[in-house]
Amino acid sequence: MKSLRTDWRSLQFGVEIEFVGGTPETVELLPGWIMSLDERQIDDTGEESGSELNPPPLRWEDREQIREMLARLRAHGATANWNCGLHVHVGLEPWGPDAVPRFIDAALLYQEAVRALLKTSEDRLAFCPPVTREMRDRFRSERAEAALRHKGRPQSHRCGINLAAWFDIGTVEIRYANGSLNDDEVIRTVEFCLRFVAAIGEGRTLPGDPKQLAAELGAPVSGYPEPIPAPRWYRERIWLENALVPVLAPLAANLVQDGEILHILPEPDGIGVAIEDADGKLHKYLLHPPSAGWEVALAKMS
Structure with a gap:
């Protein structure tokens, strides 16, 4: 397995920018950028809102594109709240598949330090569980x-240092950063992730x-997106979901083969359960x- 010294500035990367509010369908995009309108976030009222913005593969010299797109989001009224994350993908092209075990070992050694440095909100830890032995x-x-996929509810499949992304798009994904539309905070996060991946490589x-x-x-040792506490109603919702999931898991398995419960929500006529196959x-x-x-009163698939 080769250890190849690589300038972190030369690594390809992408950044998933989650946000709430605004009018994402009307934001003018730079060439290659994608607005994932089906990736909605939860706003402070409990409604689905915003979207997720994704760039084409970038290099450090292209970072001004990030500043430009963040400015466009803010101009359309978008913000980042407690439900949003900032996920950085870094390409592993210089090292290839043989480096994946090295990155798994590195995750075991350094994931807590990365999480602490990036100040991951307690309310977002379900979206970035640890790599395990x-x-x-x-x-x-x-x-x-x-x-490399965490077992459990679908929102917990991808670890904070997500090596399963290698099999999808040839990257390692670092998911610990809190959401932000602040230029400097986003760029600092990207820089840390690039430097970290280059060092492990x-x-x-x-x-x-x-x-x-x-x-x-x-x-940078500071200046990353600050954690934003979730409102009490959201925490209560998660507490109730966590209590109900073990009760409803056998029923979910009968309804959907190999299905896992994504969320449970109260509805006017009963309890809504979403199961991902x-x-x-x-x-x-x-x-x-x-x-x-x-009793199953209504079923639909989306």
Whole structure:
């Protein structure tokens, strides 16, 4: 397995910018940029809102495109709230597939330091669970994407340092940063991720302390997106969902083969349950909870 010294500025990257509000369907996009209108976020009222903005593959010299698109989002009234994240994909082209085990080991060593440096909000940890030693052991025997996917609800499949992205688009995805539409915060986050990936690709040993890690990499030690606490109603919703998921999981398995519960929401006529199948399709059911057991009142697929 080769250790190749690479200038972090030469690495290709992308950044997923989640936001709420605004009018994403009317934002003029730079060439190659994509507005994923089906990727909605939860705004402060509980409604689905905003979108996710994605660039074409960029290099450090292209970063002014990010500033331009952030300015356009802000001009259309978009903001980042507690539900939004900032996910940076960095290409592994200089090292190839043989480097994936090295990055898994690095995730085990440094993921807590990366999470602490980027100040991941407690309310977003479900979207970026840790890489585990069990995943590493499975990958050694299987060498497959499934070995690197976190088991559980669909929103928790991708780890904070997500090596499963290698099998999709040839990248490692770092998901720990909180959402932001601030130019400097987004660019600092990208710079840290590029420097970190380049160092792991080279096989460097890094400190486990967050600020020492940043200093060793030559990355900013502060100035990343600050955590925003979720409102009480959202936390209560998640507490209730977490309590109901084990109760409804057997029913979900009967309704959808290999299905996992994405979310549970109260609705005027019952309880709405969304179940994601193995292909990522969403199946929605309206349930009635009579005393004799759960009754399926309505089913639809989206």
